[in-house]
Amino acid sequence: MCPGKYYLSTLAFLFSLFLFSCQAEKPNTSLLNANNLTSFYVRIDPAQDMKIRTPKGATINIRKGTFDKVVELEIKEAYTMSDILLGGLITESNSEPLISGGMVYINAKDRQQLVPKLPINISIPTAYVNTDMQVFKGEEKEDGTINWVNPDTLPVTPQTAVLEEGRSLFQQNCQTCHALDKNLTGPSLRGFTQRGPWRNRQAVYNWIHNPAAFMARDRYTQDLKQQYGVVMQAFPALTNRQIDVVIAYLNNEEGNLAADEYDGSYTYTTPVNQLCTDTQYIFREQPLNDEPTTTFDTLPSDTSSYFESTESAPAVDLRGGFTDKPTSGAYEFEIKTLGWYNVDAYMKGLPGTFPCVLSVQVNGETIVDLKVYVFFPRHKDLSVGSQRGNNWFYFEKSEGKMPMFLGTKGIVLAFGSKGEQLYIGKGSFYAKPSQQIKVDLQPTTEEAFLQLVKKGNIEGIDFKLNKAIKYVSYNLCDQDTSKAGAPGAITN
Numbered sequence: 001m002c003p004g005k006y007y008l009s010t011l012a013f014l015f016s017l018f019l020f021s022c023q024a025e026k027p028n029t030s031l032l033n034a035n036n037l038t039s040f041y042v043r044i045d046p047a048q049d050m051k052i053r054t055p056k057g058a059t060i061n062i063r064k065g066t067f068d069k070v071v072e073l074e075i076k077e078a079y080t081m082s083d084i085l086l087g088g089l090i091t092e093s094n095s096e097p098l099i100s101g102g103m104v105y106i107n108a109k110d111r112q113q114l115v116p117k118l119p120i121n122i123s124i125p126t127a128y129v130n131t132d133m134q135v136f137k138g139e140e141k142e143d144g145t146i147n148w149v150n151p152d153t154l155p156v157t158p159q160t161a162v163l164e165e166g167r168s169l170f171q172q173n174c175q176t177c178h179a180l181d182k183n184l185t186g187p188s189l190r191g192f193t194q195r196g197p198w199r200n201r202q203a204v205y206n207w208i209h210n211p212a213a214f215m216a217r218d219r220y221t222q223d224l225k226q227q228y229g230v231v232m233q234a235f236p237a238l239t240n241r242q243i244d245v246v247i248a249y250l251n252n253e254e255g256n257l258a259a260d261e262y263d264g265s266y267t268y269t270t271p272v273n274q275l276c277t278d279t280q281y282i283f284r285e286q287p288l289n290d291e292p293t294t295t296f297d298t299l300p301s302d303t304s305s306y307f308e309s310t311e312s313a314p315a316v317d318l319r320g321g322f323t324d325k326p327t328s329g330a331y332e333f334e335i336k337t338l339g340w341y342n343v344d345a346y347m348k349g350l351p352g353t354f355p356c357v358l359s360v361q362v363n364g365e366t367i368v369d370l371k372v373y374v375f376f377p378r379h380k381d382l383s384v385g386s387q388r389g390n391n392w393f394y395f396e397k398s399e400g401k402m403p404m405f406l407g408t409k410g411i412v413l414a415f416g417s418k419g420e421q422l423y424i425g426k427g428s429f430y431a432k433p434s435q436q437i438k439v440d441l442q443p444t445t446e447e448a449f450l451q452l453v454k455k456g457n458i459e460g461i462d463f464k465l466n467k468a469i470k471y472v473s474y475n476l477c478d479q480d481t482s483k484a485g486a487p488g489a490i491t492n
């Protein structure tokens with residue numbers, strides 16, 4: 001039945017783990033459906049506390065006594081735009097569009113009714129924590145699609161507590177002069193740790209504690225003052241930890257910014273250096289990785305790392321230990337029943353969104369089972385249009401409109417078959433208050449279509465969004481290389 005099935009037994013435990021990669025045989029109406037997603041199977045011993053690490057980086061805690069017999073669970077994960085699309089996982093709650101922070105399916109392998117006696121804890125990885133997210137339960141509809149219902153708030157974790165603390169410190173101390181998306185009295189702080197001297201954390205502490213003293217020795221901030229006209233206020237009382245917390249908050253907020261295209265506003269250009277002739281300002285491009293680092297395309301053959309008793313710590317600590325890397329987040333929640341779960345936020349009302357008019361005209365063949373999807377890779381959402389006439393599709397979701405993040409790039413995907421022949425049409429657009437998109441159908445094969453989705457690049461838009469950010473790196477002349485990158489360090 002399933003090719004590539006393999007079996008392993010972990011000697012350290014009294015149970016064994018099956019892990020195989022194949023597609024279930026459940027029929028489904030759409031080409032893009034949950035059977036396209038790889039399943040992970042794990043056998044649960046009811047007499048042990050178990051912590052499961054999934055291939056894509058989730059942690060699932062199942063306590064002793066959660067089940068009263070040995071059960072085999074099936075787990076599927078969808079954290080990237082590619083996964084969501086492959087799985088045809090429409091992100092709507094009673095037709096209200098959602099943006100997704102990740103979805104997970106956990107159920108008895110044979111899909112038999114199985115009710116856990118204790119709640120199960122799940123932690124899924126995310127590049128950024130969006131505090132608007134809630135957890136929704138999936139309700140499978142007859143056509144195989146899922147309606148996401150019963151939103152519940154996510155519990156506070158050490159990580160979300162840090163983000164909240166950072167938000168309030170920023171609001172109390174910095175917000176009057178700084179924003180992330182525009183210059184105010186002071187420069188936009190978007191990406192600031194990647195420019196000027198700020199990749200060195202000590203330089204940031206010194207600057208915030210005493211801008212005037214820092215500036216006296218530093219060309220970069222002198223130039224900033226030329227531009228902004230004032231010297232920044234000093235915050236001698238903020239501790240280094242509090243500054244770290246503010247930076248963790250800012251880094252996380254950057255990930256949640258609506259704009260998907262870098263607008264260049266924070267690139268710092270400097271005139272020929274006059275104070276110090278051999279200071280170099282180097283412009284570089286650096287990819288901004290938008291995906292969790294713990295994603296594997298295929299299941300690695302060594303499964304032992306997925307499976308641990310609760311005594312041993314996970315290989316990668318996804319909680320706590322906040323680093324600057326925008327890949328250290330996690331959404332944690334508890335489930336009381338099995339099935340699909342989705343960490344989402346309602347798109348409507350999020351900052352940057354607008355209720356838009358969106359219609360799609362599909363040209364070419366007349367196809368009966370035509371489906372038209374629209375999605376915004378930046379926000380991980382998937383909506384389906386309703387057909388009117390032969391070839392018009394409307395996205396009348398929230399009070400007749402489709403909430404979209406203005407200015408962000410969306411992709412339209414149309415597909416359907418005529419006889420044996422599959423047709424697809426694709427197009428992209430930038431969200432405006434009103435738009436009509438035309439797509440032309442072209443013949444293709446199922447394999448080529450799924451390949452396109454798996455590759456995560458349609459219409460030249462990479463779902464992985466490894467967009468380049470520009471930053472200025474800089475060497476200071478009056479310090480030796482051991483202190484390079486730490487200009488302005490104040491010595492007494």
Ligand code: HEC
Nearest residue numbers: 173174177185186187192196224225228230231232233235
């Ligand atoms: C009263 C206004 C004001 C406040 C409040 C303020 N800043 Fe600034 N900040 C500035 C100005 C103006 C500059 C530009 C440099 C200069 O002219 O001193 C600046 C520059 C910076 C820079 C360098 C930015 C770059 O583009 O390289 C950082 C980092 C920074 N501020 C962080 C903070 C943080 C963190 C806080 C809150 C703890 C804060 N600032 C509060 C006005 C302010």
